[in-house]
Amino acid sequence: MSWAMRNDQKSRIARLEALVDRVCDTYVTNGPLPHLQLLLSVDGEVILDHCQGQACADGGSLQGSALYRLASMSKPIVIAAALVLVEEGRLALDMPVAEPMPEFSRQRLWTGEVDEEGKLITIPCDGAMTILDLMRHTAGLTYSIHGATALDRFYAEHYLDSFHQRRNSDDYAAALAEAPLLYRPGERFHYSASVDLLGIVIERVSGMSLDHFLDQAIFAPLGMVDSFFMVPPDRIDRLTDAWMVERPGAAPTLYDRGGHSRWRMPQKSWSGGGGLVSSARDYHRFLSMLMEGGVFEGRRILSQESVTRMMTNQLPSGGDLVAEGASPVSETAPEGVGMGLGGAVLLDPARAEIPGSKGTWFWGGLLSTGFFLDPVRRVIGIVMTQLMPPDTTRLREDFRRGVEEIMREDGNG
The missing domain is CATH 3.40.710.10 (DD-peptidase/beta-lactamase superfamily)
Known part of the structure; x- marks a missing residue:
């Protein structure tokens, strides 16, 4: 009650x-x-x-x-919009992100170390991030605001999580795909830029810009x-x-x-x-x-x-x-x-x-x-x-x- x-x-x-x-x-x-x-x-x-x-x-x-x-x-708003696409059958929670975003088909995993030049040392990553991973922050991505690792600094240096991107959606996705993962997808929670990537997934699947899709799916109905x-x-x-x-x-x-x-x-x-x-x-x-x-x-x-x-x-x-x-x-x-x-x-x-x-x-x-x-x-x-x-x-x-x-x-x- x-x-x-x-x-x-x-x-x-x-x-x-x-x-x-x-x-x-x-x-x-x-x-x-x-x-x-x-x-x-x-x-x-x-x-x-x-x-x-x-x-x-x-x-x-x-x-x-x-x-x-x-x-x-x-x-929460962008995730709700993505769930509309799930309900329509155009997305699935277990769908690999690489299906609508082929840029993410060959992810690499950061070892936690850097070489003599300060570059991130990486290895091939087994396992693929899914749409659910993007929604719950288990994709292996990170945020520069954590400021805890060399990978966080890499995000800052390459502007991978700013409010206002310098790139269009495709170029941003390509840049994010070049960054190695902090963890294997699905392994654990780490608060990250994953919902920025989810927004681009929405654009690819819906064929609409994110702002227009939010208007149609969430803002106008509410x-x-x-x-x-x-x-x-x-x-x-x-x-x-x-x-x-x-x-x-x-x-x-x-x-x-x-x-x-x-x-x-x-x-x-x-x-x-x-x-x-x-x-x-x-x-x-x-x-x-x-x-x-x-x-x-x-x-x-x-x-x-x-x-x-x-x-x-x-x-x-x-x-x-x-x-x-x-x-x-x-x-x-x-x-x-x-x-x-x-x-x-x-x-x-x-x-x-x-x-x-x-x-x-x-x-x-x-x-x-x-x-x-x-x-x-x-x-x-x-x-x-x-x-x-x-x-x-x-x-x-x-x-x-x-x-x-x-x-x-x-x-x-």
């Missing part, structure tokens, strides 16, 4: 307002965040949509229609009119500034100005793993569809099977991220947490020390955006702001913990 059905909403709203005041005082008024939007719904009804702070350094206050760079919150890779001229005034903290304790500096953003410019290719812009209300539509088992306003977008797959643990070990030897950047603590498709799954709240019901699905982005979807209590929470890196604050954790405390006070422990 949902939280909304069991308790008095008026009392809950008062406690939510106190939570909002506390969070905003900590992170906006007296903290590093330029702005903050908090959205919470129960049983599909939005009971909180609060905005605070300045959308832009030279602009007015933040509005509910503000646009944000999603970064890795793009991944009425997500404010979601795109390139912000249209008539909406650029709603794009917030993005900020970054270059070192701990430093003041935030401007990373991307809303009115002059790189996200307003045409790109040679689209980053499926991190390039989307959206609003809190649009993203809520997407999450609401998943909450309802793939149905939105009476129209089926995804099958229940696809939704279940996205929101249940898909790790090869069947255990948590500790069992996988979790990669250093994965938007979540490893203990008691599994990985679905596009988001983490709370397997053991006590062990994870993360508030929420068992089965809660959640993820976030590099610019401190985040969401959680509790299918037991039928609660959706969304945090939107624009400050990186996300570990500059504990905003997302504090909001979730505050909501959890209110639910427990209502007897929903």
